Amino acid sequence: MPPLLFYLLALITLGFGFLVVTGRNPVTCALALAASFVGLAALFLSLDAYFIGVIQILVYAGAVMVLFLFIIMLLDIKTEEGKKLNLPAIVSGVLLAVLLTLQIIAVVGSTSLAQKGTQDTPLALADAAGKIGRAALPTITNDLKAGELPDAKLIGFTLFDQYGFHLQVIGLLLLVGTIGVVVLSKRERSAP
Amino acid sequence: MITLGHYLVVSGMLFALGLAGVIARRNIIIVYMCLEMMLSAANLALVGFSRFHLVNGLPDYTAQSLVFFTITVAAAEVAVGLAIIVALFRSKQSVDVESVTKLQG
Incomplete structure (x- = not known):
């Protein structure tokens, strides 16, 4: 697979994932999550896992997202949490996420197993x-x-x-x- | 060249995003969405390992079977969790995590 395509798919997955975490409106979050799952399904396809990719779209982007949207509609939540931001929770959440990412990058960078490309394992x-x-x-x-x-x-x-x-x-x-x-x-x- | 490490880093970043959302957000429904994201991130790591660990020249299908089970459990979990959220909303008229403090010591 061309590297550019991988980076595009990763950007779609992570970008819409970011939108889920930061969005104010639950409906926006749900739709962003569906888009993120479609990007993830494309990543599965790029790993030759066609069945899992299709299941991901059918179950997650289809059934689970409809369930979420249905509940949001049923509970009729429009304006929420707009009042005050929970600053300690946000700071600790971002800190933990950054630490976890750095740790994973360090581990992946130091492992020879992770350097295997698709060309090495046809x-x-x-x-x-x-x-x-x-x-x-x-x-x-x-x-x-x-x-x-x-x-x-x-x-x-x-x-x-x-x-x-x-x-x-x-x-x-x-x-x-x-x-x-x-x-x-x-x-x-x-x-x- | 795209390596296993690239996929693992994307998976880890997606998991970290979900974790940040679970900790920082206060709307229960969005916390649930972030949980789903974390489960999917684990699936991506599993499928990556499956593709790069060849058995007889084919991907390791044991890992993909585990992904199949994970997706099934996630679907069941979403159904039960959303039913709990609806029940919670009925009694509290709110989806804010801070409106549920009865179990707090």
Whole structure:
């Protein structure tokens, strides 16, 4: 991927992220967050993670953002917190963020592992077809031989082959979450 | 050349932005949005590691499975959290974090 494209996508992600943190109006923040997630999804695509990128757009930029906007509309919050800025919290927040960023830059700069580029680690699709061999489904090896990356198939294979139990636990979590939301948002009946 | 380090730094900066928002903002809904941003930043680091750690010439799909689980948990968390915010707004008529001080010692 051309470096310029990476910097553009990183700028979109971080710039709109900054807008989320500094925006006064919740609706502006929500829309900026959606734009930031689209930039992040593009970064996922640039890392050859097509399935995760699509899921990011569908779940985050789609479902989660609609939920946020819906709640903002429902609660009808227009003017908020305009009164006084919480100065100690802002100072400590910015300080922590700067410290964390500097620390990560220092760690990344001193690790040889982080200097690997995409050219150093090219995907070897035809090779992989031979190597995973019988362990995978024929549809995956056929795609690999044709020079395509069957991203969603490989994730699905990993999930159902190695993490079947975890997948069921996640399903249970979603069920419990659904029940919890219904219980939480049920209006308590006032005594007659 | 774009390296793994570039992606990790972007991920770390996004996480730091979210952290600053969680600490500094007082609107609960925006605090929640910043939490989502931090979760996504962790996902970016995971996908970066997955791409640069090749297994048989393919990205490491264990990491991407973990991202899949994280996104699912985040979606469930948002649903429950927003229901709590609505319940809170019903009783306090406010979304300011400082209107909720009952658990403060």
